Amino acid sequence: MDFKKTEEQELLLESLREVVRRYGTEEYIRECDEKGESPRKLNEALHEAGFDMLGVPEEYGGTPCDTLTLMMYHEEFARICSGAYACECTALAMADMIKFGSEKQIQDCVDAINELKTPFCLGFTEPQAGSDSSGISTTFTRKNGKVYINGRKTFISRIDNANYMLCMTKDPSAPKDKAFTTWWVPMNAPGISYKPIPKVGWHMVHSCEVTLDNVELDESDIVGVEGKGFVNVMKNFEIERLVMSATALGEATMAFEDAVVYAGQREQFGRPIGDFQLIQEKLVDMATKIENMRGLVYKSAWMEDNGIPVNTMAAMTKRYCARASFEVVNDAMQIFGGIGYSSDLRISRVWRNNRICGIGGGTEEIMVHIAGRSLVKQYKNFQPL
Numbered sequence: 001m002d003f004k005k006t007e008e009q010e011l012l013l014e015s016l017r018e019v020v021r022r023y024g025t026e027e028y029i030r031e032c033d034e035k036g037e038s039p040r041k042l043n044e045a046l047h048e049a050g051f052d053m054l055g056v057p058e059e060y061g062g063t064p065c066d067t068l069t070l071m072m073y074h075e076e077f078a079r080i081c082s083g084a085y086a087c088e089c090t091a092l093a094m095a096d097m098i099k100f101g102s103e104k105q106i107q108d109c110v111d112a113i114n115e116l117k118t119p120f121c122l123g124f125t126e127p128q129a130g131s132d133s134s135g136i137s138t139t140f141t142r143k144n145g146k147v148y149i150n151g152r153k154t155f156i157s158r159i160d161n162a163n164y165m166l167c168m169t170k171d172p173s174a175p176k177d178k179a180f181t182t183w184w185v186p187m188n189a190p191g192i193s194y195k196p197i198p199k200v201g202w203h204m205v206h207s208c209e210v211t212l213d214n215v216e217l218d219e220s221d222i223v224g225v226e227g228k229g230f231v232n233v234m235k236n237f238e239i240e241r242l243v244m245s246a247t248a249l250g251e252a253t254m255a256f257e258d259a260v261v262y263a264g265q266r267e268q269f270g271r272p273i274g275d276f277q278l279i280q281e282k283l284v285d286m287a288t289k290i291e292n293m294r295g296l297v298y299k300s301a302w303m304e305d306n307g308i309p310v311n312t313m314a315a316m317t318k319r320y321c322a323r324a325s326f327e328v329v330n331d332a333m334q335i336f337g338g339i340g341y342s343s344d345l346r347i348s349r350v351w352r353n354n355r356i357c358g359i360g361g362g363t364e365e366i367m368v369h370i371a372g373r374s375l376v377k378q379y380k381n382f383q384p385l
């Protein structure tokens with residue numbers, strides 16, 4: 001096993017650090033977080049340097065890379081700049097659209113990226129349908145050659161920075177495997193209204209409640225094949241889970257690094273607190289969890305790059321990383337004591353933001369649901385030696 005980064009990966013990460021050093025300073029990120037604004041200056045610099053097109057095929061103006069490199073990028077970004085979550089993974093959005101969207105829809109995404117906007121917001125979750133996403137009730141109906149969308153969505157992130165929503169709808173009369181269809185909904189269409197949901201963290205991204213009231217579309221606004229929307233979006237969820245895991249890993253690493261430095265400096269009872277075994281125990285457990293997280297993220301990425309199905313592994317990775325990462329960040333806050341709980345230090349922001357990892361993109365419990373069923377099935381006829 002070779003754990004060494006390639007020269008290209010080292011160069012990529014160094015140039016990312018260079019951009020973040022100049023445009024993603026802690027002072028700036030804190031200011032954006034306090035104001036609830038996206039870090040535009042940083043996004044501009046990342047765009048200029050082409051990072052927002054990392055993992056996107058060349059024909060769409062991107063820089064292709066393997067999944068492992070994409071994960072290293074997200075890990076490093078979260079480690080050096082805890083505003084990482086505010087800068088989304090455009091490669092993921094583009095991958096979906098390149099696979100299922102029309103040329104016009106793909107071009108809409110490229111145009112949005114060039115305008116420093118989100119390629120699209122994903123309109124899946126509804127007030128009554130979160131984990132049970134098959135319980136959505138947003139519908140589409142046809143009348144006089146037009147399509148009409150009606151329903152309510154919730155927690156739709158970045159809607160205020162998107163030109164389009166990839167909107168999941170359901171035909172309640174169709175069999176389950178043909179019931180879900182995705183639509184390309186322009187955000188300026190009459191009948192759409194939304195308002196932000198106040199949140200514990202993730203202040204630089206607005207997540208909104210959305211109403212779609214008789215929103216008129218054309219037939220050409222369908223994304224992919226009618227009835228296949230669910231399957232299409234599901235494939236991307238695996239990679240989204242890995243991106244979230246890599247981000248959780250990067251945030252945990254940042255929290256650990258801040259805490260271990262502090263433990264060497266802060267003195268109590270006449271000694272650095274890092275001399276106390278109870279603090280050392282925390283640091284060792286934190287470092288071990290980080291190594292475990294990295295092992296899972298990199299192996300999952302390697303599997304994806306080598307064409308090995310990653311569904312179960314991605315669910316296990318996300319569950320582990322979400323939990324372990326929050327434990328690490330929480331322990332880091334503990335090591336800082338009172339000042340860790342103040343908003344003077346970035347650990348408090350990371351602590352607020354990191355909590356989402358166990359909820360967004362599928363909860364910890366749903367990861368058990370996915371991986372558990374699959375493991376039992378895999379070992380159904382297992383014969384031990």
Ligand SMILES: Cc1cc2nc3c(=O)[nH]c(=O)nc-3n(C[C@H](O)[C@H](O)[C@H](O)COP(=O)(O)OP(=O)(O)OC[C@H]3O[C@@H](n4cnc5c(N)ncnc54)[C@H](O)[C@@H]3O)c2cc1C
Nearest residue numbers: 122123124125130131155156157207360361362363365366
């Ligand atoms: C900040 C943020 C951003 C988001 N952005 C988006 C977005 O852009 N687009 C979008 O479509 N959605 C988005 N979401 C929604 C997110 O995907 C859902 O919140 C998530 O899937 C969980 O759904 P829920 O909130 O309805 O919780 P519920 O499904 O109601 O779950 C509540 C609890 O019950 C547990 N539970 C549910 N079913 C089971 C089961 N079978 N077994 C055991 N436990 C179970 C859950 O794990 C959870 O602990 C976002 C959410 C947040 C918080």
